[in-house]
Amino acid sequence: MKAQHSRQSNSVELLYF
Secondary structure, eight states, X not given: OOXXXXXXXXXXXXXXX
16 A cells, blocks of 8 residues: 555655655
8 A cells, every 4th residue: 555645654654655
């Protein structure tokens, strides 16, 4: 799953960029 500027997955966005 790719997080696109999600406030909830802010830290996860860096991992799943």
